[in-house]
Amino acid sequence: MRLVSLLLLALVSLVPAAVGTVGFQQLSVPDAAGRPISVFLWYPSNDPATTQPVGSFMQTVSVDGRVLGGPLPLVLISHGTGGGSASHYDTALALAQSGFLVAAPTHTGDNYQDQSYTGNRKNLTDRPRQVKLVLDYLLAVWPGRHHLDPSRVGMFGFSLGGFTTLVASGGTPDLNRMLELCTTRPGAPECIFVKQRNGDQLERIAAVPAWFHDERVRVAVVAAPAVSYLFGPGSLKAVTIPIQLWRASNDEQVPDEWNTAIVRSELGKPPEEHLVASAGHFAFLPPCPDALTKQAPQICTDSAGFDRAAFHRDFNATVVGFFTRNLSRTSPPEARNTYSWRAPSLYFELNQRDLVP
Secondary structure (H helix, E strand, O other): OHHHHHHHHHHHHHOOOOOOEEEEEEEEEOOOOOOOEEEEEEEEEOOOOEEEEEOOEEEEEEEOOOOOOOOEEEEEEEOOOOOOOOOOHHHHHHHHHOOOEEEEEOOOOOOOOOOOOOOOHHHHHHHHHHHHHHHHHHHHOOOOHHHEEEEEEEEEEEOHHHHHHHHHOOOOOOOOHHHHHHHHOOOOHHHHHHHHOOOOOOOOOOOOOOOOOOOOEEEEEEEOOOOHHHOOOOOOOOOOOOEEEEEEOOOOOOOHHHOHHHHHHHOOOOOEEEEEOOOOHHHHOOOOOHHHHHHOHHHHOOOOOOOHHHHHHHHHHHHHHHHHHHOOOOOOHHHOOOOOOOOOOOOEEEEOOOOOO
16 A cells, blocks of 8 residues: 555656646846847636637636746747747646646747748747747746746747757757758748748858757757758757657648658657647647638648647647656656657557657
């Protein structure tokens, strides 16, 4: 009986405490190099919640509610091109309900209101810097910083946010590889996108830009990472943290052959990989309300038979489980990512080649 009790205690210690409500704040992080960065926060709270709009969605949260507990693990979210802080609000809510504090910046120059960097090299180099700046602010300036555990920081990134996450985790891209890709594959969606935006990513450069890595990021979830061809041989070997890598089987925006395939082969350690059957690139965004579907059908429409709402229930549970395991106080870094946890699903498959059954 004592052994059973100890095992139960050990299991409980791996999981942050579930909370009754989710608190929500909006921050403005100063940036000496440009405009202030808008950041949304989700976190455990026990204050009364109400239903509020967040971007194009609705959420039930306690606006400016008190932060409950601590020190809390922190997860940063980096959205894709043209997105914003609310782009993965449902994943943020799931994490906050499980005891995490989540911070989602709206990337300067590449969001739904401002795309002045989109298609240009500045967008690729500046995004990781913005993430680092937000993390610096949360740990050193934000009034609720005493609720955070600076030793337990994770990151989630989708599409170009996935690229951003890989750079923050130690990846060093080669920007000249975009010209190489577009010379050999002029019809690649990345190349068409840059040309449509009159971007400068097809111009050869001699100088190596400064890439912002952050050793405080201890674990990452990367979904459908864009422009991954920029990670040439050896460029991801320094990324040795646990990585959960997601890809969609029908992704026409970031084809596997020169995106996720490169990531999985170049990472310093094999990732925990998930393949989402019958899904397109935008399946990793939350289910769209009717108004957004009418406004942006390209990001809201799925293949016949694919249930995005059902997939997100499994997706969010699996993401939460991965962060929980790898940001546990009781699990030493060298022991992390050595076993598998997954929610039952009809939509994705798990590659377990790097996991102990």
